[in-house]
Amino acid sequence: MLYINCPHCGMRPQIEFSYGGDASVKRPELNKEISDQEWDDFVYNRKSLRGKHLELWQHISGCRQWIKVERDTATHEIFNTFKADEEVA
Amino acid sequence: MSQDFRLESIGLINRDKKLSFKFNGKKYFGYEGDTLASALLANGVHLVGRSFKYHRPRGFFGAGVDEPYAIVQLYRNNETEPNIKATEQELFDGLEAKSVNCWPSVNFDIGAINNFLKIFLPAGFYYKTFMWPKSFWYRIYEPFIRKAAGLGVASTKHDKERYEHKYEYCDLLIAGSGPSGLSSAYAAAKNGAKVILAEDKPRFGGSLLTSDVNIGNQSGKDWAEGIIAELKTMPNVVVKNRSQIFGYYDHNMLVMSEKVSDHLPKTKKYHPNKRLWYIRAKEVLISSGSIERPIVFGNNDTPGVMLSSAAKEYLKVYGVLVGKNPLIFTNNDSGYETAIEFQKHGVQPVILDSRKNPDSEIIDEAKSLGIDIKNSYVVVAAQGYKKVKSADVASISDDKKQLGKIENIKCDCICVSGFWTPSIHLASQSGNKTKFKEEIDAFVPGISKQQETTLGAANGVFSLEETLQTSFAKGRELSKKITDNDNEVSIPNVVEKKSSKHDKFWCVPLPAGKNYKRFLDFQNDVAVSDIEIALREGYRSIEHVKRYTTLGMATDQGKTSNLNGLQLVSEIENKVVPAVGHTTFRPPYTPISIGAIVGREVGKHSKPTRKSPMHAWHEKNNAVFVDAGVWLRPRYYKRGNENLFEGSKREAKNVRTNVGVCDVTTLGKIDIKGPDAAELLNRVYTNAWLKLPVGKARYGVMLREDGIVMDDGTTTRISENHYHMTTTTAQAANVLSHLEYYLQLVWPELNVNVVSTTEQWAGAAIAGPKSRDVLQKLFPNLDVSNEGLPFMGYMEGDLFGVKARIFRISFSGELAYEVNVESDNGNFMWEKIMEVGEDFKIQPYGTEALSTLRIEMGHVAGSELDGRTIPYDNSLEGLVSKKKDFIGKRSLQRSAFTAEDRQKIVGVVPLDKKTSIPEGSHLVKDDKAPLPNPKLGHISASCWSVEYDNPFSLAILKDGKNMIGEKLFAMSPLKNKVIPVEIVSSHYVDPKGERVRS
Structure with missing residues (x-):
């Protein structure tokens, strides 16, 4: 079971969180004409990386904040966590 | 029966407390502190089971967690538990156990015929034999294998025991209380670290309980007792016996199973049987010791052949002789220690040492005691069927290839020592890439992956002095890092006998002309010949060899067999062992009860039960409840002998003709506040929200980004920047x-707050043509006329002194209102509604009537919004704005979603107007068509229409738009029904929606 450093609450066990997928995906702006391909890339297409992955988690049984977690998908090592509005270098 | 094999002078058992127990129906006695194994051995019982494949007689091989044979079915307090190791089960008064894997009895086992058929049961025999004919597999082969193989029998009764889970955090978690565990725990505790020390056995001390050493001028055992006693007094230390750390998971979380009650005749009231600890440790010290490994020789599975360390443990801990005429077969000095203990207690052993000319302090001591030692000698084969009667022995050449003349020595047990295998399981589970250590012919942990350190014998260090030094230092160093304290602890003197090098020898060659089975894996009956076959047949990877032969795949996970198997493969392949590599260790280290893993989350406790504030009223009024998500909701209110069908029909009919009231507290409620609240709703819902006036409600549908309907509900504008959203019960969270997600990540610029208020409000839906009369009586000072409170209107009122919210919304399709009050006032509101509604023949109605009412109105619910439908499918396309953008809108352009013959909701009526259509039935054109019969749609919901008094269903049907009037068949293979049906509009009752506006 992972041990995740919520930037708002501190170290918390994984059971308090729910997974939210790839954090690098950006929703297209509203009212913008976009191609089928761009929309598909947003809705469906994911890289499914092995290794370092920036992903979203929500601290549902805690502060309910969505956070970003930089995690290794193969080893589960967590390198860093960020608040939703923090820029990730 | 007297205990012929019990010594009076030695052991840690309590001789003042005699315990009676039964094994295979026969009564025996033992003492408090015995295991089932030690008590049986004290009574001279060696035959405990039959082997897995060949049903050969099996005895005891070890004295603890490594035991591959002595697996029994345990009976305790009218319950039974399978697969209990007799070597781990502590004796209690009244214990009953039986052998497994034998029929009709352990003494006469029909399956033993397999032993004579073994030529037909080689490696991979399941794969080879039971291939064809295919139909034989489930009718003949599988039932036969299931009866013939397998271990114990699981109880089919509900497990009455209680199992607990516990979460714990600590600085240092220490696995194993032998010399290294004790010293590191002590040093860390002295630095103020929070320490948990876990020992799987009942007694602390590990090898110190049986070894002949001296620490700080006292015996190892006394030193261990002193340390434990002191640790127990320290507030920062938790010491746990009977507690097995069985899994090392991510981010330094380990799981430990504590046997709280297994050693008692009956679990104490309010106590758990087992407690599972989830421990998050800053540092983990693995001091799990090592397990002696066997030397492989002919018939080495005969009862009476056992590990020499086990024989020593039975003697020193339990005062039990495993034989009175022991033969010790060793390739290192450990066998001598066992021999010396026998000799000291009046039993003369014979030692066969595969080494030519070993020399050490221990060997000198054995010689001085006059023990008969034969060097360059090996056991070729054990003789005897149900018990060792003698051994064929021979001298062996220096290259270990040639045997001398076979001689026969009388003996009643053969104690084997093939040196020691570190228990690296936990380190390996943590991700540590283990490495092969040539000097000890075994794997030890390599570079740590997580915050873990392996110490002592588990790390391949077999000198006590070195173990104590490194362990004290490590405990001090790691705790200092955490607590910043640095208290010096003086390391005691150690007196131990120096031993000499072991012999790199692990398997005795077969003598010419003999075909003895030489077992590697004792629990799965894997012999040397099976590995040879696997390699001959082309298996090379050790992982493949393992799966083909089942080597190391039994419940003991190869604790005694893995290394010998690797040695064999490397020898045949002419590779070194590290090149062969070992198979992966995975949790659990030893079998764990399913009950312990499940914990308290069984039956009613598997999920929380939520009840509305009116629950007690419902109970009092004969409500029959149904699970709705985590909620309990009234399904119908039973009158007299009514069944569900009759009751729900009466309730629904009363709504259509008079007035009914339904508890809608369970609906999800979200409070939305902020200047941008309207903008958020406008982006979330498919319809327009910017112009909704204060005091008005609106129905909305929200999509996922993939265009699928996520949820529906009404949202009401309470004030300028304040909205009240409702969701379905199931989708609230x-x-x-x-x-x-959208407010925090996608559109953080929107100034809006959302919070769940589901539990804050109790809700009652008042529905039916007379509902306005009821409402007027509830709020005599309000204008609730059609003009004063029109459809989709909202107002606040005073309900006999209680603040209430009134929404004119309807799920039933009738004139209806929903009244919300703060939860604490829910019951008050409900009783008032019933009171004032009496004049109008009000009746409460449950979820079944609620469904009936919405189905015949064609209102969609969870069975249509099933995660596969878009707005069009539910005839909600009128709510999809063409002007503005919203979540999921772009997906609605997908070609499948815009296809001409896209599925759509329809109504379905059986032609005979009598037969109810099972939900889930498929709609087909031709009921006689060959399978697979093309499916045109499915029945999503069914009811008995109270308006027309005939069955009515909703269906999602391909090209539904053009199917009205068509005749199809509803087929339910599950219910074995074929029903001719007609497709009608989904709006079966009041298609123009006049009633809700009346």
């Missing part, structure tokens, strides 16, 4: 997360 998901919708809140969904809103939070």
Whole structure:
């Protein structure tokens, strides 16, 4: 079971969180004409990386904040966590 | 029966407390502190089971967690538990156990015929034999294998025991209380670290309980007792016996199973049987010791052949002789220690040492005691069927290839020592890439992956002095890092006998002309010949060899067999062992009860039960409840002998003709506040929200980004920047997360707050032509006329002194209102509604009537919004704005979603107007068509229409738009029904929606 450093609450066990997928995906702006391909890339297409992955988690049984977690998908090592509005270098 | 094999002078058992127990129906006695194994051995019982494949007689091989044979079915307090190791089960008064894997009895086992058929049961025999004919597999082969193989029998009764889970955090978690565990725990505790020390056995001390050493001028055992006593007094230390750390998971979380009650005749009231500890440790010290490994020789599975360390443990801990005429077969000095203990207690052993000319302090001591030692000698084969009667022995050449002349020595047990295998399981589970250590012919942990350190014998260090030094230092160093204290602890003197090098020898060659089975894996009956076959047949990877032969795959996970198997493969392949590599260790280290893993989350406790504030009223009024998500909701209110069908029909009919009231507290409610609230709703829902006036409600549908309907509900504008959203009961939590996702991540510029208020409000839906009369009586000072409170209107009122919210919304399709009050006033509101409604023949109605009412109106619910439908499918396309953008809109352009013959909701009526259509039935054109019969749609919901008094269903049907009037068949293979049906509009009752506006 992972041990995740919520930037708002501190170290918390994984059971308090729910997974939210790839954090690098950006929703297209509203009212913008976009191609089928761009929309598909947003809705469906994911890289499914092995290794370092920036992903979203929500601290549902805690502060309910969505956070970003930089995690290794193969080893589960967590390198860093960020608040939703923090820029990730 | 007297205990012929019990010594009076030695052991840690309590001789003042005699315990009676039964094994295979026969009564025996033992003492408090015995295991089932030691008590049986004290009574001279060696035959405990039959082997897995060949049903050969099996005895005891070890004295603890490594035991491959002595697996029994345990009976305790009218319950039974399978697969209990007799070597781990502590004796209690009244214990009953039986052998497994034998029929009709352990003494006469029909399956033993397999032993004579063994030529037909080689490696991979399941794969080879039971291939064909295919139909034989489930009728003949599988039932036969299931009866013939397998271990114990699981109880089919509900497990009455209680199992607990516990979460714990500590600085240092220490696995194993032998010399290294004790010293590191002590040093860390002295630095103020929070320490948990876990020992799987009942007694602390590990090898110190049986070894002949001296620490700080006292015996090893006394030193261990002193340390434990002191640790127990320290507030920062938790010491746990009977507690097995069985899994090392991510981020330094380990799981430990504590046997709280297994050693008692009956679990104490309010106590758990087992407690599972989830421990998050800053540092983990693995001091799990090592397990002696066997030397492989002919018939080495005969009862009476056992590990020499086990024989020593039975003697020193339990005062039990495993034989009175022991033969010790060793390739290192450990066998001598066992021999010396026998000799000291009046039993003369014979030692066969595969080494030519070993020399050490221990060997000198054995010689001085006059023990008969034969060097360059090996056991070729054990003789005897149900018990060792003698051994064929021979001298062996220096290259270990040639045997001398075979001689026969009388003996009643053969104690084997093939040196020691470190228990690296936990380190390996943590991700540590283990490495092969040539000097000890075994794997030890390599570079740590997580915060873990392996110490002592588990790390391949077999000198006590070195173990104590490194362990004290490590405990001090790691705790200092955490607590910043640095208290010096003086390391005691150690007196131990120096031993000499072991012999790299592990398997005795077969003598010419003999075909003895030489077992590697004792629990799965894997012999040397099976590995040879696997390699001959082309298996090379050790992982493949393992799966083909089942080597190391039994419940003991190869604790005694893995290394010998690797040695064999490397020898045949002419590779070194590290090149062969070992198979992966995975949790659990030893079998764990399913009950312990499940914990308290069984039956009613598997999920929380939520009840509305009116629950007690419902109970009092004969409500029959149904699970709705985590909620309990009234399904119908039973009158007299009514069944569900009759009751719900009466309730629904009363709504259509008079007035009914339904508890709608369970609906999800979200409070939305902020200047941008309207903008958020406008982006979340498919319809327009910017112009909704204060005091008005609106129905909305929200999509996922993939265009699928996520949820529906009404949202009401309470004041300028304040909205009240309702969601379906099932989706309440998901919708809140969904809103939070967009507000926090996608559109953080929107100034809006959302919070769940589901529990804050109790809700009652008052529905029916007379509902306005009821409402007027509830709020005599309000204008609730059609003009004063029109359809989709909202107002606040005073309900006999209680603040109430009144929404004119309807799920039933009748004139209806929903009244919300703060939860604490829910019951008050409900009783008032019943009171004032009496004049209008009000009746409460449950979820079944609620479904009936919405189905015949064609209102969609969870069975249509099933995660596969878009707005069009539910005839909600009128709510999809063409002007503005919203979540999921772009997906609605997908070609499948815009296809001409896209599925759509329809109504379905059986032609005979009598037969109810099972939900889930498929709609087909031709009921006689060959299978697979093309499916045109499915029945999503069914009811008995109270308006027309005949069955009515909703269906999602391909090209539904053009199917009205068509005749199809509803087929339910599950219910074995074929029903001719007609497709009608989904709006079966009041298609123009006049009633809700009346």
